Amino acid sequence: MLRYLLPATLLAAFTATLPGRAQAQPEAPALPDQQLHIMAGFAAGGTSDLVARLIAEGVGNVSGRRVVVENRTGANGFLAAEAVVRSPPDGSMLFQCAMGTMxxxxxxxxxxxxIDPRKDLVPVANVALSSYGAVVRARGSYQDMADVLKAAKAKPNAVSYASAGIGTAQHLTGERLQRMASVQMLHVPYRGAAPAAMDVMAGRADFMVTNLGDVMGQIRGGELRLVALGDASMKSAFPKTPLLSDTVPGLEVVGWFGLCGSSNMPDPAIRAWAAAVEKALQDETLQKRLRENGLTPLYEGPAAFAERMEKDRQAWREVITAAKVRVD
Known part of the structure; x- marks a missing residue:
């Protein structure tokens, strides 16, 4: 009996095409063996904390690992970020990073x-867009943004807008609004979005443009009237509400919440976390819970997330420079 020997390279190519002999795909790297942590820089109960806990639960569900959320408040989230930067470089601890902080x-x-967020932190994965909206007192005289701008044009600095503090997205959006609409308004900074919203409800401030997650309860309860959306991501939830850009062409604001790691975080750990977040966000229950709180589920991997950050830095830098904003 004659026997023919195929060259090794040809044999390998032939056998790979046989049924049941598909080439094995490389597995995603595993999450670090250490206890997993997400450091949240803001108080429990807020939108930032909510996102941290939802994604921790989601990653835990898909990985079979417990992910602990720890709140370390102060310095606009930077105390939590510093804890991550100073942690062992094994990728077991991430920072729940928000647009304003980063x-x-x-x-x-x-x-x-x-710390310097540009040098000391690296993007791991974006989790959700955070929609913004312009709100006024529900029982007040303003029915829409056109009413607000009409009053502002009639008497400079007579209309006030509240914010969560100097240099926040709420403040800077107000600066953009004034410049683009050619009006002058009075900025009233508070120590957080909650007290700012309370004074809008009480009539001590006329309106504010803020993270929808921070005022969804008041909108649903009829205490605040949503008169404009910062972008179209929540249009399906509020189909009758116009966009800010409908009144002020070109004006758009949308935030985000994601996960960042220390700059010396191992690349396999970055890829493992990113893969777990992507898989977690495919869960319909998690998606629903995010949307109920004014958030739009959005996975972006490290490269796309980094690109978003850099574009936002440039955009906010232009606003800060034009308005001559400074914090002391």
Whole structure:
């Protein structure tokens, strides 16, 4: 009996095409063996904390690992970020990073930060877009943004807008609004979105443009009237509400919440976390819970997330420079 021997390379190519002999795909790297943590820089109960806990639960469900959320408040989230930067470089601890902390604070003259988010942190995965909206007192005289701008044009600095503090997205959006609509309004900064919203409800401030997650309860309860959306991501939830850009062409604001790691975080750990977040966000229950709180589920991997950050830094830097905003 004659026997023919195929060359090894040809044999390998032939056998790979046989049924049941598909080439094995490389597995995603595993999450670090250490206890997994997400450090949240803001108080429990807020939108930032909510996102951290939802994604921790989601990653836990898909990985079979417990992910602990720890709140370390202060310095606009930077105390939590610093804890991550100073942690062992094994990728077991991430920072729940928000747009303001990552793209506004670093551009503000006078801002004192324990770390540099541009150098000390790396993007791991975006989790959700955070829609913004313009709200007024429900029982007040303003029915829409056109009413607000009409009053502002009639008497400079007579209309006031509240914010969560100097240099926040709420403040800077108000600065953009004034410049683009050619009006002058009075900025009233507060120590957080909650007290700002309370004064809008009480009539002590006329309106504010803020994260929808912070005022969804008041909108649903009839205490605040949503008169404009910052972008189209929540249009399906509020189909009758116009966009800010419908009144002020070109004016758009949308935030985000994601996960960042220390700059010395191992690449396999970055890829493992990103893969777990992507898989977690495919869960319909998680998606629903995010949307119920004014958030739009959106996975972006490290490269796309980094690109979003840099574009936002440039955009906010232009606003800060034009308005001559400084924190002391």
């Amino acid at each position: 793209t506004i604070s670093s551009e503000l003259p006078g801002m004192i930060m324990p």
